[in-house]
Amino acid sequence: VTGTNPRASRKLPTSVDVARQAGVSQATVSRALNGGSVSAETRKRIIDLAAKLGYSRNAVARGLVMNRSGLIGVIVADITNPFYPELLEAIGARLDSIDHHMLVQNAAAGTEAEAAELLLQQRVDGIIFTTALRNSDSIQALVKRGFPVVLSNRVTDAPCDSVQGDNVAGASAAADLLVSLGHTRIATLKGSVDTSTSSQRSKGFAERLSQHGLALQPRFDLTCTFSYEAAYEATATLLARRWPPTAIFCHNDLMAFAAINAARGANFDVPGDLSIIGYDNVRQAAWESFNLTTVSQPVAEMAESAVRFLGERIADPERPPQGVVFPCELVVRGTTGPSRRGGR
Amino acid sequence: VTGTNPRASRKLPTSVDVARQAGVSQATVSRALNGGSVSAETRKRIIDLAAKLGYSRNAVARGLVMNRSGLIGVIVADITNPFYPELLEAIGARLDSIDHHMLVQNAAAGTEAEAAELLLQQRVDGIIFTTALRNSDSIQALVKRGFPVVLSNRVTDAPCDSVQGDNVAGASAAADLLVSLGHTRIATLKGSVDTSTSSQRSKGFAERLSQHGLALQPRFDLTCTFSYEAAYEATATLLARRWPPTAIFCHNDLMAFAAINAARGANFDVPGDLSIIGYDNVRQAAWESFNLTTVSQPVAEMAESAVRFLGERIADPERPPQGVVFPCELVVRGTTGPSRRGGR
Numbered sequence: 001v002t003g004t005n006p007r008a009s010r011k012l013p014t015s016v017d018v019a020r021q022a023g024v025s026q027a028t029v030s031r032a033l034n035g036g037s038v039s040a041e042t043r044k045r046i047i048d049l050a051a052k053l054g055y056s057r058n059a060v061a062r063g064l065v066m067n068r069s070g071l072i073g074v075i076v077a078d079i080t081n082p083f084y085p086e087l088l089e090a091i092g093a094r095l096d097s098i099d100h101h102m103l104v105q106n107a108a109a110g111t112e113a114e115a116a117e118l119l120l121q122q123r124v125d126g127i128i129f130t131t132a133l134r135n136s137d138s139i140q141a142l143v144k145r146g147f148p149v150v151l152s153n154r155v156t157d158a159p160c161d162s163v164q165g166d167n168v169a170g171a172s173a174a175a176d177l178l179v180s181l182g183h184t185r186i187a188t189l190k191g192s193v194d195t196s197t198s199s200q201r202s203k204g205f206a207e208r209l210s211q212h213g214l215a216l217q218p219r220f221d222l223t224c225t226f227s228y229e230a231a232y233e234a235t236a237t238l239l240a241r242r243w244p245p246t247a248i249f250c251h252n253d254l255m256a257f258a259a260i261n262a263a264r265g266a267n268f269d270v271p272g273d274l275s276i277i278g279y280d281n282v283r284q285a286a287w288e289s290f291n292l293t294t295v296s297q298p299v300a301e302m303a304e305s306a307v308r309f310l311g312e313r314i315a316d317p318e319r320p321p322q323g324v325v326f327p328c329e330l331v332v333r334g335t336t337g338p339s340r341r342g343g344r
Numbered sequence: 345v346t347g348t349n350p351r352a353s354r355k356l357p358t359s360v361d362v363a364r365q366a367g368v369s370q371a372t373v374s375r376a377l378n379g380g381s382v383s384a385e386t387r388k389r390i391i392d393l394a395a396k397l398g399y400s401r402n403a404v405a406r407g408l409v410m411n412r413s414g415l416i417g418v419i420v421a422d423i424t425n426p427f428y429p430e431l432l433e434a435i436g437a438r439l440d441s442i443d444h445h446m447l448v449q450n451a452a453a454g455t456e457a458e459a460a461e462l463l464l465q466q467r468v469d470g471i472i473f474t475t476a477l478r479n480s481d482s483i484q485a486l487v488k489r490g491f492p493v494v495l496s497n498r499v500t501d502a503p504c505d506s507v508q509g510d511n512v513a514g515a516s517a518a519a520d521l522l523v524s525l526g527h528t529r530i531a532t533l534k535g536s537v538d539t540s541t542s543s544q545r546s547k548g549f550a551e552r553l554s555q556h557g558l559a560l561q562p563r564f565d566l567t568c569t570f571s572y573e574a575a576y577e578a579t580a581t582l583l584a585r586r587w588p589p590t591a592i593f594c595h596n597d598l599m600a601f602a603a604i605n606a607a608r609g610a611n612f613d614v615p616g617d618l619s620i621i622g623y624d625n626v627r628q629a630a631w632e633s634f635n636l637t638t639v640s641q642p643v644a645e646m647a648e649s650a651v652r653f654l655g656e657r658i659a660d661p662e663r664p665p666q667g668v669v670f671p672c673e674l675v676v677r678g679t680t681g682p683s684r685r686g687g688r
Contacts (some may be wrong), residue, residue, distance in 0.1 A: 085423040256610040288605040
């Protein structure tokens with residue numbers, strides 16, 4: 001039996017040992033190590049002492065006894081899409097404030113099951129899915145088992161806690177703006193049809209166009225999997241047509257940046273020749289180089305609600321599922337303008 | 345004594361139980377759960393069965409016996425700087441391929457010690473620091489304790505494994521380009537003086553200018569902590585001077601994007617009125633909206649080496665520290681051009 005065998009755990013140093021050597025109370029040690037209120041000097045001394053005694057490394061052993069790891073898994077679709085770092089930063093800050101920590105797993109569409117399995121192997125206390133297919137079996141299975149799960153910016157068929165923006169209203173506002181500017185040849189660059197965000201944005205946009213007497217033409221209705229590269233290609237192809245669209249609505253800002261870049265690469269003036277609308281309002285959308293008209297999602301509030309829902313679910317696995325839908329706001333900037341009647 | 349008490353661990357289901365119920369060998373279960381070679385159908389069946397039996401959630405208990413968690417901590421300075429998502433994506437892919445996983449901690453400059461402490465509490469097997477002050481006490485302490493640490497894109501005074509680009513040569517090449525274009529009123533937007541990257545880039549740039557008979561003027565030599573906001577402010581202030589610079593060298597691409605945006609906001613043409621060079625060559629640098637001249641760092645190779653060094657260090661804590669310096673390449677794009685002699 002070695003010192004690392006869990007059965008020997010009573011021999012590992014405890015917070016009492018740290019407190020005794022530091023000459024402080026056990027409560028002070030706990031506050032110092034768990035982000036509570038102690039002086040910076042005391043915290044540093046206790047952290048150093050705990051490290052010296054090998055106390056901190058036993059947090060997992062302690063967590064195992066309490067059946068909690070203090071870890072929350074977060075599954076994102078594409079960490080290089082700037083929406084996700086912003087969301088992760090916000091979720092991480094909320095988790096820090098309640099002394100939990102984030103285990104991030106990058107998972108391309110359709111691989112959430114594997115990502116979730118890896119997180120479960122690390123014994124996370126709960127998982128925030130920021131990406132999920134609508135009919136995800138793995139989320140269904142987790143919810144059935146009573147494992148704490150929150151969907152952020154997504155909903156699926158599973159009855160579970162969720163946080164999302166009002167995608168239908170956001171997309172409808174985008175449609176209203178383009179119609180009011182006189183556009184009729186309007187294209188959409190969609191995300192993945194299997195995601196709730198994309199299906200809701202598609203629905204909201206097409207239905208509002210229809211209310212204005214316009215139909216979305218199939219050749220202008222393109223699926224680009226939320227990817228920069230796919231959106232760039234799609235835009236280049238659209239603009240090479242004899243009758244290109246005069247406006248494009250994109251299901252995220254990353255695809256809108258791709259559309260702007262492809263337009264510039266093809267010598268189309270934005271918004272003179274082509275109006276472009278994004279979705280998310282990431283920080284870069286406000287940059288002078290883009291000045292992107294987009295639909296704003298309240299990232300900080302969404303992160304706060306997701307973390308709160310998950311905490312409540314961990315505390316009470318039996319509570320009924322909660323859902324919140326945040327309003328989304330159209331932010332009109334410089335990439336939208338009046339249609340030149342004939343188009344280019 | 346409950347089922348989650350570590351002393352009861354012999355009662356928890358083992359891979360033998362999963363194998364028996366699945367009708368396969370224990371080796372097949374291990375391969376299925378650890379990313380080894382089995383059919384997709386078998387993997388799914390075993391993952392489902394393991395989840396049903398509650399086997400996977402005991403990975404931490406198993407790791408505790410082996411004294412390994414399979415987790416690697418990665419500390420980044422600012423996840424919203426696009427350099428870090430690219431680096432994290434590359435490190436994560438490498439770790440996945442060796443069945444390890446990434447615990448990401450966002451840590452503003454000077455808070456690496458707290459970030460490292462949190463990671464230790466989660467019992468990571470090693471830490472990759474992608475940000476670190478040169479005189480970091482916490483890294484010194486970890487190295488002294490024999491804890492596996494690798495510095496990626498950083499070096500400190502501690503004798504430990506490190507991976508970095510040739511910052512002196514990269515910055516020298518940037519200086520050569522600006523001088524060859526006739527610039528003499530040259531500014532720099534530096535990161536944090538306490539980081540090895542920034543001090544090496546400063547040194548390489550200033551020394552090469554000096555070899556060309558030019559001195560960096562103190563009023564053009566500004567510290568912007570690698571931050572978009574600071575770089576934007578600094579550029580706006582520089583361009584409001586009676587004699588603004590005709591060129592700016594930035595210590596990362598994020599600050600170069602800020603400089604471009606501030607220039608556009610002040611109606612300065614880039615590169616007509618102002619040449620701008622970045623550092624990193626993140627994906628966005630190649631976008632038409634920026635077309636940024638920059639110094640390229642080989643992110644994938646750096647990630648590969650960092651993960652390899654860490655694996656070797658975990659396997660053999662006694663081995664002498666290894667260091668590798670990758671060559672960096674100047675990528676000349678559209679944000680640099682000849683100086684208009686009189687400037688603007």
